[in-house]
Amino acid sequence: MTITTGAETHPVPTEHNPLASMPHDTHGGISNPVLGMLLFITSEVMFFGGLFAAYFSLRANSPQWPTINPETGEPFQLAILPFVGPATILLILSSVTCQLAVWGIRRDDRTAFIRAMAVTVVLGIVFLSMQLIDYSLLGSEGLTLSSGPYGTTYYTLTGFHGAHVFGGVIMLSVVLYRGMAGQFSGKHYDAVEAASLYWHFVDVVWILLFSLLYLLPGKTAAT
Amino acid sequence: MSSSPRSRTSQTAIFALAVGAAIIGLSLILVGLGVNLLDAGRMFVGGLFPPVAVTTQGAQIRDLYTIVFLIAVAIFIVVEGLIIWTVIRYRRKPGDDTLPPQTHGNNIAEFVWTIVPTILVIFMFVISWQTLNQVDKSSADSQTKIRAVAGQFQWTFDYLAPDGTTILYTEYIPLVSADGGMIVPAGRTVQLSLVSNDVIHAFYVPQFLFKRDVVPGRTNSFDFKVNDSDVGQTFRGQCAELCGSGHSIMLFEVKALSGPEFDAWLALKAKAAPSAPAPSGQPAPSGQPAPSGQPAPSGQPAPSGGAQGETLALTAHNIAYDKTSLTATAGAPFKIDFKNEDAGTPHNVAIHQGSATGQEVFKGEIFPGAAEKTYDVPALSAGAYAFVCTVHPNMTGTLTVQ
């Protein structure tokens, strides 16, 4: 099978899958998997956008934020220590190690890549565990999904973020496994780059979420 | 596929003749069937307009509609005409073997048909905005304040004092024909506020050319003023936002009285109205006898002395009675212990002769739940009756008196 463009002819063996022998793309620049991942991340940004819009809207319409905990008569309180704050730092760190892994494989340093990627996966798992512990503490204090708009938005936002972290951990583990099996090199590492982009996205969302949920000052209803 | 050897001119002529013949033939058939073509034509064109408005605001909307309509018709004739003309004129004819001129575009044309429509739509926006400002204007000092309460599946109208909170009178019956409806004064600005007991509804009166959503958690309101010339008329209204299985029966009617007539009507109703629903524990007023004007139930006169006889039990829950049939003894008054378990929803029990559309022989007081009342029903002669809720006619059952 040949492709004629009028200028030159590229003969291609007919026994092989013609698709595999053709260039994967005819317009260079970023690779297909990386472009695909960037587009996917765009759609995820819009998904979180919908959730954030709900959060902002409910918050703006509520004279009291955080809302009052019926069990205590006081506003709900979120604690940065001892779990969420350190978890945040670990997640940011994991983005650093993830990028180190990408740089490692780019310069064909498979050992550095594997080490950095393994640390990233572990940090991701630790983040999730700390988040879960914090959830159970909050639950025992009376904050649940059905604790009015405050509880619903808190758990929905952080819950879906956690789900994305979980998905990211799986993705990075697959990349780690494939790396250990020798499937990546300084010339072929599209999947690593794509996965790392996703992981950075997950981290950025958390920084935003953390700032909004934990750092933004609340408001009290005038008595 | 090659086209026939006939020339293009005669093909067009044949096509035109065929269309003409079809139109004439169709018209003859319709006339033969007794259709008055002139009336039908008038109905068709008239149907392209909303009803004549009965409010000041509605008239402004209708005028705006007319302008938009004329612009729309003009655009339709021009563009649709252009399409049809092009299709007929530029059909490929036999002998058309060379390509037509391969025009790629024309920037001036693009400019023109971008700018002109932009000006046109900006014009339409401006006149719409001006009308909106007039229609949506709320006057701070309207003396007549009514609150429409929408629930699944009925309308209730609270007539409010000028302070906007005290309820002077609550009308539970949505249709004017049943001695209810939303009564308003013509020639005065009425401020209507809208609240929902449950899901989103919409208050819509076609002759107002107006609707507004009734959203739980917020109070919408709008002003309207019925024309003096429309005094005495009744306008139909209906819920216009899907609200569940009873959406299509959420009807109501608005009736316009003259200013003085309205004041008298409201004063009478306010004086006669029971105070806010009695909390449980207090004696509830007994059921009212059938309204005046209707013949007394046939058969034996009620025995003297206090109400005697059996007590029937009936409950309303989720816009339904818990029983589909009741029996009572003929010739003796009896009681109905009626429990309304639908919070915020008005119900009652009314009894009709024969079927739910038969003559009404008893109407119990309408009250919102959750509450309980005992009705004293006068003696009825033996026969078949129906019991029905005045507010929700789909709630019905049979009463056998023997």
Next chain:
Amino acid sequence: MATTTLPRSASASRSTLYEWLTTTDHKKIGIMYLINSFFFFFFAGILALLVRSELAQPGLQFFTDQAYNELFSMHGTIMIFLFVIPMLAGFGNYVVPLQIGAPDMAFPRINALSLWMLPLGGILLLLGFVTGGTAAAGWTSYAPLSEDHALAATGTGQDLWIVALVLIGTSSILGAINFLVTIFKMRAPGMTLFRMPILVWTVLVTSVLVLMATPVITSALIMLFIDRNYGGSFFDPRVGGDAILYQNIFWFYSHPAVYVMVLPAMGMVSEILPVFSRKPLFGYKAFIFATAAIGALGFSVWAHHMFTTGAVFLPFFSIMTFLIAVPTGVKMFNWVFTMWRGQLMLKTPLLFAIGFLTMFLIGGINGAFSASVPVDFALHDTYWVVAHLHYVLFGGSVFGIMAGLYYWFPKMTGRMMNETIGKAQFVLMFIGFNLTFFPMHELGLAGMPRRIADYSSTAGWNQLNLLATIGGFTIAASMVLLLWNIFISLRSGTPAGDDPWEGNTLEWATSSPPPAYNFDRLPEIRSERPLFDARHGRTAEH
């Protein structure tokens, strides 16, 4: 070295069932998209016939109120999510790689995944019919009605609806990613962006809309699910939520969705008009900018669906809605002037394309009424809106889909569809369509609200409703003609050859149906009509 053109006998339809079920070939996947979509089209069409049967006369003849609410809710949901959107994605899937000279889509396995999520979502959606009731709160499922377990909306049917839509939405998003990467990265050498066929451009803009808007409705659906099943407080005012919030998030997607439903159909019409007029598309670049403008503006008008809520900044949404008429008008004029001074071959694809133009025009015009806020106060939630949406979605998208079907059926199957039956279908469908939906303008103006199972016999709506029902059954009759045509054409249609229409674009430069990886060789690409150029010996500068 021998060429590897497949012998004619090895057509796609001879492949085994297993091959079809496991394929990652965009052509087979495209055809399966079309088959799946047609199945749901007919299913939802039958629901419509049931709706119209009930409304033909006042009084509840066949259904309870609740059952009726299920019928129209499912009709709308299925038509939008399981028919129009995937049907157009299916055409895109089949045609776009061919038109850009690529061997397949960028991610063939994800393409297959996108496909198979559709029948799965469809089955979940329909399960409501056998598990005690489907969703019944309209395809829009406004809260709090859609959260109201007790009265009216529903049991698990509404939850099934939510899950099905999340699945189908995900399928859409994955498809959009696939289209965008394919279009940006896999065009044949010589095909710059401004030499792409117009259908590819419309698929590009549509994919951007799908990518950015669909995730937003996914978030709304998930929030609804949380409210329904986990005691959430997003939208239920009784527990501190906001009913209008649902509408805002919902319509932020659902307005761009209508452009998702019409832009590819416009693209198909824009392919057909030049071929059957024997001249190029008038104003190719203007057309592209107009399409991009519609896509962008489409994100700014969502609250025009909420003018009567009392919770919307009216002037902004009104002006933006009016403005979107401008690029739409530009396209309309470009189409007309493509035909102007051409040599029109009045075959079935062109007839349906003309049907699109004439009917979409009406839909655009009656939409302008609703853009005017005070007029919308009278028309919102009445049968006027039902008329508008069907003129743009049926008169527009469905006529466009029919045009595309008749145009590309020969390429997909190697056989022509029957012209006589095609013309008869067009005439019957055109008449039936107008008979059904034109009276609805008048019904809406006269005050008939939407979504009512029954109406008062004294309201004056009886005759128009009966007329609309007759029209509905006329449309059904035209569909019978369509099915018959497909059936006999598959069995014994005239062999089509590579290029039965004298097409302009690359899909006509290979066999019908194309071989596994589409092209043996490609002609030189120097304009948006490479095949036209090759046929007329031009390397025209463009």
